[in-house]
Amino acid sequence: xxxxxxxxxxxxxxxxxxxxxxxxxxxxxxxxxxxxxxxxxxxxxxxxxxxxxxxxxxxxxxxxxxxxxxxxxxxxxxxxxxxxxxxxxxxxxxxxxxxxxxxxxxxxxxxxxxxxxxxxxxxxxxxxxxxxxxxxxxxxxxxxxxxxxxxxxxxxxxxxxxxxxxxxxxxxxxxxxxxxxxxxxxxxxxxxxxxxxxxxxxxxxxxxxxxxxxxxxxxxxxxxxxxxxxxxxxxxxxxxxxxxxxxxxxxxxxxxxxxxxxxxxxxxxxxxxxxxxxxxxxxxxx
Amino acid sequence: xxxxxxxxxxxxxxxxxxxxxxxxxxxxxxxxxxxxxxxxxxxxxxxxxxxxxxxxxxxxxxxxxxxxxxxxxxxxxxxxxxxxxxxxxxxxxxxxxxxxxxxxxxxxxxxxxxxxxxxxxxxxxxxxxxxxxxxxxxxxxxxxxxxxxxxxxxxxxxxxxxxxxxxxxxxxxxxxxxxxxxxxxxxxxxxxxxxxxxxxxxxxxxxxxxxxxxxxxxxxxxxxxxxxxxxxxxxxxxxxxxxxxxxxxxxxxxxxxxxxxxxxxxxxxxxxxxxxxxxxxxxxxx
Numbered sequence: 001x002x003x004x005x006x007x008x009x010x011x012x013x014x015x016x017x018x019x020x021x022x023x024x025x026x027x028x029x030x031x032x033x034x035x036x037x038x039x040x041x042x043x044x045x046x047x048x049x050x051x052x053x054x055x056x057x058x059x060x061x062x063x064x065x066x067x068x069x070x071x072x073x074x075x076x077x078x079x080x081x082x083x084x085x086x087x088x089x090x091x092x093x094x095x096x097x098x099x100x101x102x103x104x105x106x107x108x109x110x111x112x113x114x115x116x117x118x119x120x121x122x123x124x125x126x127x128x129x130x131x132x133x134x135x136x137x138x139x140x141x142x143x144x145x146x147x148x149x150x151x152x153x154x155x156x157x158x159x160x161x162x163x164x165x166x167x168x169x170x171x172x173x174x175x176x177x178x179x180x181x182x183x184x185x186x187x188x189x190x191x192x193x194x195x196x197x198x199x200x201x202x203x204x205x206x207x208x209x210x211x212x213x214x215x216x217x218x219x220x221x222x223x224x225x226x227x228x229x230x231x232x233x234x235x236x237x238x239x240x241x242x243x244x245x246x247x248x249x250x251x252x253x254x255x256x257x258x259x260x261x262x263x264x265x266x267x268x269x270x271x272x273x274x275x276x277x278x279x280x281x282x283x284x285x286x
Numbered sequence: 287x288x289x290x291x292x293x294x295x296x297x298x299x300x301x302x303x304x305x306x307x308x309x310x311x312x313x314x315x316x317x318x319x320x321x322x323x324x325x326x327x328x329x330x331x332x333x334x335x336x337x338x339x340x341x342x343x344x345x346x347x348x349x350x351x352x353x354x355x356x357x358x359x360x361x362x363x364x365x366x367x368x369x370x371x372x373x374x375x376x377x378x379x380x381x382x383x384x385x386x387x388x389x390x391x392x393x394x395x396x397x398x399x400x401x402x403x404x405x406x407x408x409x410x411x412x413x414x415x416x417x418x419x420x421x422x423x424x425x426x427x428x429x430x431x432x433x434x435x436x437x438x439x440x441x442x443x444x445x446x447x448x449x450x451x452x453x454x455x456x457x458x459x460x461x462x463x464x465x466x467x468x469x470x471x472x473x474x475x476x477x478x479x480x481x482x483x484x485x486x487x488x489x490x491x492x493x494x495x496x497x498x499x500x501x502x503x504x505x506x507x508x509x510x511x512x513x514x515x516x517x518x519x520x521x522x523x524x525x526x527x528x529x530x531x532x533x534x535x536x537x538x539x540x541x542x543x544x545x546x547x548x549x550x551x552x553x554x555x556x557x558x559x560x561x562x563x564x565x566x567x568x569x570x571x572x
Binding site for chain 2: 124125144146171173179180183184186187188190191192193194195196197198199200201202203204205209211212213214215216217218219220221222223224225226227228229231232234235238239242245246248249251252253255256259260263264266268271272274275276277278279281282283284285
């Protein structure tokens with residue numbers, strides 16, 4: 001038996017498909033099974049090499065899978081786990097790739113029986129693209145994958161999931177789910193909403209000028225690129241991380257108000273200091 | 287004589303250097319002369335092929351230049367033109383590349399004698415990089431260059447500057463300076479300040495968590511990339527376009543407040559519609 005036995009992936013999109021491809025390419029699984037509602041998409045995933053077999057029927061598909069990865073939009077993860085676990089053998093491990101953790105883990109730990117182990121995971125490797133057509137086996141190389149254990153998390157299951165992510169090229173970080181959601185609200189969810197907001201301001205201007213698009217340069221394009229992400233996925237994220245997102249928005253508004261005040265009062269030296277500091281910080285992210 | 291005769295470029299940075307390289311590569315000028323305060327930078331520009339000769343002395347450098355391009359940060363443009371024009375022959379043309387136009391044009395038209403023609407220009411091709419090391423002769427290919435004539439602009443000078451930009455690969459658009467500044471506040475200056483604001487929120491969180499950077503994905507990187515731009519250049523832009531930038535910030539805050547309100551009141555269908563519309567708009571920019 002290979003390292004992770006038979007692996008089931010529920011939701012074979014960009015992330016799920018990339019995990020499948022990476023596991024297969026590195027020969028880490030005996031078989032990679034795809035599960036989903038849409039047979040057409042499952043066939044495409046098979047053709048693209050993300051999975052070896054595709055099933056819409058959990059009963060058939062999850063037979064002998066010792067490791068199940070749920071890679072659906074955040075809102076569906078608990079639902080899918082609820083549907084999947086009755087078919088799993090004792091000691092099986094379920095993990096996910098959701099970008100919000102607290103609410104989800106709370107729900108899952110409430111109904112999951114002790115015989116099945118759940119480990120929350122979030123690979124920070126998504127792009128604004130989606131669908132298995134955009135999956136690639138190298139997606140997680142050099143990226144970070146955050147695992148969010150709780151006091152109820154089984155230590156061995158945590159180790160297995162950590163090894164799986166390392167096995168497909170990611171660096172593994174551990175953090176508690178509350179801190180995860182606070183951090184991600186700021187580093188990911190807030191930037192998305194800001195991009196949406198910026199585009200809306202531009203749309204409003206389209207009523208006044210017809211050719212606004214010709215005045216758009218690389219800066220605007222970069223700043224708003226993430227708005228191309230899946231609307232349903234992002235609606236689910238906002239729903240699941242409402243409290244922290246509202247907190248992040250408040251923090252952002254307060255720094256934006258400060259900048260507005262500085263410009264309004266023509267404190268140009270103070271503005272220059274802010275711009276220098278921001279540049280220094282951003283340069284360090286490269 | 288080649289199409290644009292002897293061309294002087296004041297400020298041979300990323301933009302000025304790219305213009306020089308493009309003019310030389312396409313053999314559109316008899317000679318490209320660089321002017322600046324720093325002999326080391328002028329030498330580097332010469333080595334990199336952006337200019338043929340470099341001068342710190344305007345008297346020597348501008349001799350016989352029929353076309354002068356000022357490519358310094360916005361704040362210095364009127365100062366440079368004031369220093370340059372006494373050395374120019376009757377009928378010479380001065381143009382610039384400043385990303386804010388109204389204030390600048392008003393200043394320049396106030397002091398420039400009728401014998402010298404000024405045409406305001408803004409190539410929408412900048413990146414977050416700067417310095418002649420980042421100049422390239424292809425920078426303007428397929429990009430837009432906005433010319434901002436006023437009632438005082440000489441028609442022939444406008445034609446010449448339009449031809450120069452087309453000559454080095456750009457599409458040329460005409461718009462009045464007031465509309466230019468309103469549009470650019472939104473498509474360029476606002477995104478910059480938002481990026482700065484986002485980074486500042488993250489820095490504040492660094493006090494609480496030490497490894498915030500490990501939780502940063504492609505979205506945050508894209509959204510904040512422009513914050514790597516030159517702080518002095520951006521301070522000058524805010525200074526020169528204060529009114530329109532404050533207007534843009536107000537519009538942005540109002541759409542952001544709307545999004546906050548939608549999330550706060552859990553109007554998830556309305557949020558989904560907003561996300562779908564933003565995605566559609568952003569997809570159309572690709």
